[in-house]
Amino acid sequence: MEGVKPPKGLILSGPNQNYSKFKQMFLIYIDAAGLTKCEENRKIAIFLNAAGEEAVEVYNTFQSKIDTLEGLIQAFQNYIEPRKTLILNTYEFLKTKQFDGESIDHFITRLKILAKKCELENLEDRMITMLIILGVKENEIKECLLREADLNMAKAINIARQVEKGKLHMSKLQENENVLTIKKESVINCNRCGKQHALRACPAFRRKCAICLKYNHFASQCRNKKDTTNSRKKVMAVQEQSDCSSEDEVVLSNKESRVTTRSGRIIRTPIKLKDYIS
Known part of the structure; x- marks a missing residue:
């Protein structure tokens, strides 16, 4: 039909991917141009001509022979779906951050699992190293990693573990000091029994004074x-x-x-x- 033109420019990757829209517009074109009953090879040729060079390159990678337009549409659909999943996996990988309270080892394990789903190939170690720097919670670890020359994934993991271990050790020492301080401060010079003891552990509690006959102090400490x-x-x-x-x-x-x-x-x-x- 004169004046009816096929859609142009099939984009198969990236944020502007438009396969669903292109497929719909091409099927409308086939109906409008009266091509529904023409040979399947001609429909395939028209589809590839309208889709462009990227689509032809992808078509050449298909291992099975395609004889119908329906088969061609399904083949491109099968190609597109994993690409969508790959983009989502890569997005999840790139935005990965260390959780509050999460150990370095657990954080790095999550990064490695996500990286395997992104088809990074030779870039995998470098990308994991960068995301350790970007995603780690402790600024002290970030600073140590950025100061390191020739940093790689193995060095980054080792440095992060050592810094984390040191901070945990210092935290335990501080806790022990706080416990000792509390224990020291809890010992008082008691004016009810005349001795030193822990807070709320006075032996004169509920004891009757022999002088004033009142409770909660010894006669030796009686005010009377x-x-x-x-x-x-x-x-x-x-x-x-x-x-x-x-x-x-x-x-x-x-x-x-x-x-x-x-x-x-x-x-x-x-x-x-x-x-x-x-």
Whole structure:
């Protein structure tokens, strides 16, 4: 039919791949041009002429003989599908990053598995090396790799492992230091039992004081002990003074009182002078 033209330019690879659209437009052309009943060899020739040089080169790689347009369309379809998968696999490989908490060995294993699906051939080691640098989490590893001359995959893996091992060792040392610090800080000088012990491990807990009869401290640490002792001293002093007669000699000073009894015994008491002037 005059004025009806076949589509031009079949693109089989890259982001502009257009096989599905080209196939649809070519089948429309065959119907519109009245070529549905023509010989299959002619349809194949028209398809390849419209598709272009890249399609012809791909056609020449097909090992089985193709006798129909339907067979040719299916052959190109089979060629396109793996290419799509290859592009997706390559995309997944190139965007691979180390996960949080993922070890270097696990990260490199993922890279190697994805690389095998990308048909990188001689470029595989170099691409894995580059993605180790780009995808590793630790900046310290990146810096060490970038400083290395003649870096290859084996060197990159070894360096990354050594840096990771060193950081793990330092982390464990820091944890041990923190544990020791916590243990050291948890030992206190207790004013309830008079001893050193861990926090919340006082032996006086729930124990009854023999002086004030209250709980949670020993008598040796009782706050009422001093007041009780002073009261006892004052009581004893008053009792001794009451034993003295009026004829006993009393000597007063600013520091103490001294009483000499008839028997000649001298009593000294730490009572201030003002205590007698009242």
